[in-house]
Amino acid sequence: MKYFEFVFRTHPCTETVNDVLAAVLGEAGFESFMECEGGLTAYIQQSLCDETSIKNAIADFPLPDTEITYTYTEAEDKDWNEEWEKNFFQPIVIGDRCVIHSTFHHDVPKAEYDIVINPQMAFGTGHHETTSLIIEELLDSELKDKSLLDMGCGTSILAILARMRGARPCTAIDIDEWCVRNSIENIELNGVNEIAVSQGDASSLVGKGPFDVIIANINRNILLNDMRHYIACMHPGSELYMSGFYIDDIHAIREEAEKNGLVFVHYKEKNRWAEVKFVCKG
Structure with a gap:
């Protein structure tokens, strides 16, 4: 062929x-x-x-x-x-605690959290620095019984991991119908519940929440434009994890966040990609 x-x-x-x-x-x-x-x-x-x-x-x-x-x-x-x-999507272990692999992998490394996905796309598999940075943040966070939003969910591996760590209920939203279908399939593959998946952009957040934790792994421009929508879905003490940009962009992200009432906690970096954590002060 x-x-x-x-x-x-x-x-x-x-x-x-x-x-x-x-x-x-x-x-x-x-x-x-x-x-x-x-x-x-x-x-x-x-x-x-x-x-x-x-x-x-x-x-x-x-x-x-x-x-x-x-x-x-x-x-x-x-x-x-x-x-x-065979050659691109290989099992990945993050933080020695989370392994992400496909349905066709064998002899997968053992880890505390085992996520299986049907990799119909080349991204959102955990290989990209921004995804792995958010995963590391989720592994370090207390999520039990916290409501969570995964904005721009892609494959929904972040929402799946959060649910495995006790977050509930979880909401996963993506602008693309194809990602929504793939998310639903992956959620079923992992046997988790209380993750509601829907199609939409930041404007679809009206009336949703408030959430205890919001994840947004998108890109600099969309984050700057949509941050106000995320913050409208937060309450005092809510946490916001954002990635999809370089460390050079942290200043602009932080400036917009603090202007809207968020408090900077820290950032993580991998190969010049960055992830930042903020808390809503109310």
Whole structure:
């Protein structure tokens, strides 16, 4: 079976942008995705490739202020889904306490929290620094019986881990219908309950909450624009964990948060990606 290999360059290049791009491309016929420097590599059968549909999908990309360009070549003839499963998505252990793996993995390392996902996308698997930083924050936090919101949930592994650690009830929201479907599947795979999944952006938060903990792993611009919506769903003592940006962006994130009544607690960093924790002072 003959495939084309497309290399998509995204700006800004964030986990959320590439996650949504993978979902959009999946609707256009692409089968496999791999993270690459500056974007995403994707594979599509030559017989299914319609460049007009691809261009239209990019033109209608749901996230604002995103630039996407691409090049493509004829790919070596192989099973790219199998190749991705074997070589890209490998089990990952975070903090020696949480292991994330797929349904096709065997001999998985043992850990306190075992999360299994059906990796229909190349992101939101825990491999990206921003996701692993939030996971580390969740592992360090007291979550028992705390209500939690996972905003921009992707695969919902963050909400799943939070629920495993006792958070309840949990709400997971994503702008993309494909992510919502994948989240529901992953929640069922892990046998957890009390996670409500829905499609929407920050405007869908009206009337929801208040939440004890809010997670937002998106990107700098969306966080700055939507932070006020998150804060409207908080009460004194609520915690907000945000990631999806570089350490150079912490100042802007902190300035906006403190302007809206949040208190900076700390930040964590991995390969220049950052995660910050704030508390609502009321």
